[in-house]
Amino acid sequence: MTPPTIAGLVLATPPSLGSYGPLIQEIEAALRSPQCSLGVIGDIIEKDVDLTARLLRFSNSAYCGFSTKLSTVSEAISLIGIQQVQDMLSASSVLERFAGLSSEFVSVQSFWQHSLATGIAARLIALDRRLPKPDRLFVAGLLHDVGRLVLFLQSPKYAQMIFEVYGKERLLLRKAEVSALGFDHQNIGEALLKSWKYPPTLVLAVGHHHDPAGCEAARVEAAVVHVADHLVNAMRVGSSGEKFVPPLNSQAWATIGLTPEALGPIVAGIDEQFDAVQEMFLGETKPEANA
Amino acid sequence: MPQIKTELLQEGMVVSRDVKNIDNMLLIPNGCKLTSRQIGILQAWGVHEIEVVSAGAAGDTDQLSRLPPELLAKLTAELRATFWKADDADPVFTELFKLMLRRRANRPGKLRL
Incomplete structure (x- = not known):
């Protein structure tokens, strides 16, 4: 049995824009036109009735926290921002890319619940610390463990080997990955998102979320994802396969400059926003119980 | 969802139903986390009680x-x-x-x- 390589796993997972592909391309084309306006983008999105309904519910949810009720897509875009709507659509495509697949090692739904909660946490940390582009950090949190999902789905035999080691010895799942493969899910995620042409900072934040100090170019972003992942592991919202709450990297914590007192409102915010975000990306489903 | 009297509201409580004034104008939308300013607005409009998700x-x-x-x-x-x-x-x-x-x-x- 030949062990999988990072390049092989990436090649086996080509990018796909999924059912939102034509819409994403139409929006990109409209944005290049000098006549583009919010109304034009709104008209494009409103052609998709289901997306329009979800986008409006999402815009009126606690995640966005606007004090006025938004009733049209162009109003929603004007407050949320076109960039964020594009990011949301592209993140939806990634979830759709893996929809319907199943892994015996992790429930795909539970995996995305962990990922969505990490995205919410990363954005809330960014808002607390007034970091630029908090919505990009949502996407980084959402995709931080995507390498693990690719590994489990593309290489189930090696995933089984990893879980055998993980079941026998007291070690973290990431260390079990390294001992079986020589690399871990961070490396796969980084290579995959790079090949999918995601922004470099986001790619590096995903590729170093267990070792933020190892990446000078995206040290803060990687540290935010690291702390967000730690919080969500402690909260047990979904799971990406790890049964322990991995240790918090004190350097990452210091990099962000959060205080322990800030954790309460962030944890409350994750609980408050989770249902709306889950509905936007996964449809109406309740979080899976995970003691 | 518990109904809370306006004078007992605290910052951070989450509104679980749209709050409107007598002219049906939206004051605070469902899902909003209350700030002290918003509690002041409710008092100013004479809203007696609202529905919240939890008592905080x-x-x-x-x-x-x-x-x-x-x-x-x-x-x-x-x-x-x-x-x-x-x-x-x-x-x-x-x-x-x-x-x-x-x-x-x-x-x-x-x-x-």
């Missing part, structure tokens, strides 16, 4: 403190076992642990020994 952190603390000692010990041990490293000298860990314990104690469903 004060209620949560009570829930945890009402647990019988054996149940609290069991919950603490279970939670501790989920952490790879439990460092009671680390203020970040102690704060997170306290929050997670409260969150578990307030989770729907019965806690059993």
Whole structure:
């Protein structure tokens, strides 16, 4: 049995824009036109009735926290921002890319619940610390463990080997990955998102979320994802396969400059926003119980 | 969802139904986390009571403190076992642990020994 390589796993997972592909391309084309306006983008999105309904519910949810009720897509875009709507659509495509697949090692739904909660946490940390582009950090949190999902789905035999080691010895799942493969899910995620042409900072934040100090170019972003992942592991919202709450990297914590007192409102915010975000990306489903 | 009188509202409570004035104008939308300014607006418009998701952190603390000692010990041990490293000298860990314990104690469903 030949062990999988990072390049092989990436090649086996080509990018796909999924059912939102034509819409994403139409929006990109409209944005290049000098006549583009919010109304034009709104008209494009409103052609998709289901997306329009979800986008409006999402815009009126606690995640966005606007004090006025938004009733049209162009109003929603004007407050949320076109960039964020594009990011949301592209993140939806990634979830759709893996929809319907199943892994015996992790429930795909539970995996995305962990990922969505990490995205919410990363954005809330960014808002607390007034970091630029908090919505990009949502996407980084959402995709931080995507390498693990690719590994489990593309290489189930090696995933089984990893879980055998993980079941026998007291070690973290990431260390079990390294001992079986020589690399871990961070490396796969980084290579995959790079090949999918995601922004470099986001790619590096995903590729170093267990070792933020190892990446000078995206040290803060990687540290935010690291702390967000730690919080969500402690909260047990979904799971990406790890049964322990991995240790918090004190350097990452210091990099962000959060205080322990800030954790309460962030944890409350994750609980408050989770249902709306889950509905936007996964449809109406309740979080899976995970003691 | 509990109905709370406007004078008992606290910052951070989450509104669970749109609050409108007598002219049907939206004052505060469903899902909004109350700020002191918004509580002032409600009082100014003469809104007597509104629906909120939970009564906020004060209620949560009570829930945890009402647990019988054996149940609290069991919950603490279970939670501790989920952490790879439990460092009671680390203020970040102690704060997170306290929050997670409260969150578990307030989770729907019965806690059993």
